Amino acid sequence: MFGIYLLLKAFSEAANGEAILTTCLAKFKCLRVLDLSGAIFETFPRNIAKLRHLRYLDISDNPNIKRLPDSICKLQSLQVLLLGGCNELEALPKGLRKLISLRCLEFSIKQTVLPVNEIANLVSLQILSIESCINVESIFGGVKFPILTSLFVSGCQSLKSLSLDGKIFPELETLFVDNCSHLDLELWKGHHEEESSKLKLKLLAFSSLSQLVALPKGLQEAANSLQCLFISNCHNIEALPDWLTTLTDLKTLCLINCPNLVSLPHNFHDLTALETLRIKGCADLCKKYKPHVGEFWFSLPHIKNIFIDEPEEPEKN
Template sequence: MYNQNLNVLSFSFSLWSRSFLQNFEDFASFCLFELHDLVHDLAIYVARDDFQLLNFQYKNIRENVRHLSVLENDLLLGQISIPTGLRTILFPDGANSKPFLNTCLSRCKYLRLLKLNKSRYKNLPHSIGKLKHLRYINLEKSKELERLPDSVCKLQNLQTLDLSECENLLKLPNEIGNLIKLQVLYITTKQSNFPEELAKLSSLEILAFINCDNLMFSFEGIQFPKLKLLSFSYCGNLKSLPFHIIPNIESLIIMDCNMVILSMGDNNNQIPKLKLKLIRLNSLPQIVTFPQWFQGCANTLHTLIIGNCENLEELPKCLSTFISLKILKIVNCPKLISLPEDVHRLPNLQGLTMSGCPELYRRYEPEVGQDWYKISHIKHVKVVELED
């Protein structure tokens, strides 16, 4: 499970400290965790009157049910009475029954959460715009989806819209800026640029582009005042980033974007003051060295993860001035030959991982490497020759 909301982050940390969560990873601006099986089972037990799993053994939906999970696609083809008070509907993988979907959207006027990931719908009914209470729509991996109805833009209470890996989605609705409460937006689409309407998404906290091969990115003049996390993954033609946005965000993730150059171009000699707490860079062959703007987050950066950057030759010498850095992870960077000379002076570094970096392994091999003494004091150190 992933969470980025700051209030929920604090609550999640509290649950982890009481052993309700496991495999908890704190990345400063977001966290990853799993529920213990016992906690999951307890939640199911407590919610037994409000929650129902619909399967071939239990085909009838109880009238008082508020949260429904349909386990089999074939169940959507039968004559099922849908309670009007449903708040949550989780569709099964491969869902494609338009009559069932139409019935749900027309009857369930109080619906808060709609999960349609891996569905086979080419479009959604226009009636979805009447669900004034809807807060969450998940269409992840709905690979046949081609368009969203314009009525989606009437959902002014919508907080999360997940369109990741909807690889046939032609474009976003033109009036998407009407989603004034939208906080989380994951996008996969064929379009190259985005409407100026996006500038109206003033509540947006997470913006992620996944498999947007046509993305050229302009966003000139567009600001997202509450944006915390900006992510690009598998955007093959993306060459530059919207650097005017970056000074406001806390997390920057760039993965498998073969053309991306991190330089700020004409502004490269200026070092802006940044708020970044996490930077994750993966499979970026254009990176040889770090740009100067990286120094701008020396006081805030908590986590730096670098992976599969085959041409990276050096880390910035200023890295030793990053007083907040707690986690440094370097994986499969074969041309990287050393850490900064005074890396041992990082005051708060608690976790250091280096794997798949032959020269780094030679120099920092535990107990025997010539520079092992520089990192041996770090609480959690993992130096291996090959990636696990």
């Protein structure tokens, strides 16, 4: 059983790194963890399929690799596959659905259309991270992800739409959307309330979304489940809607670096479950809710933890 927990780390500067890797894979057939993050080889050994016990494979942040062998899909014990930061990767390997034990998948690829049917048929998949897929314009399109609990979408600059509702993601609890400058965040567009199941989101984060001018109305679908809401670096959002107070389980609200955000809902005190409020880098809000002296500070007495940080004024010469 020697080598069962051996961690192989980067052949990033070795001229014959690919040959060394091939040799190592042939020798240590009981490997469970293989970390090659930051390596710069261009091809990946086909004999990876011989590592029948491999559970964790990290090939992330490789700027050169363009293809992966389809033999990766024979790793039926694999639980984690990390391909984020591989910006030259042309496609995911074929036969992805054969990875029956895969729980976490992270990738950056150049494909215009993602193989969503293959991904949706990963029967153990719980965490999905889609990063810097700069050519993708839409994701999911109604394909069901039955046990996915966490979804991260970031750096997809061509992305225009997401299809999200409870029918597609019946178990989704965490959603993080970051740095997708063309995304229309009316996430639940086109769905009618009587036709779509409710999302069970508990944590939702929007960050660096220039198109976000208001919270999507579909967020109300998570009224009975959402506990944490984070909005950061969204420079065009101006107000939070009055229906925000329908989020009866909301415990944490963080508003960071949203300079045009000028108000909270007038009935903000109805968020009786709210325990933590953080406001930072929102000049008007920080002034209005400045501790003890702000115009609307009186509306916050029910909140246990309040952190309000005014933007720093530039130094005068």
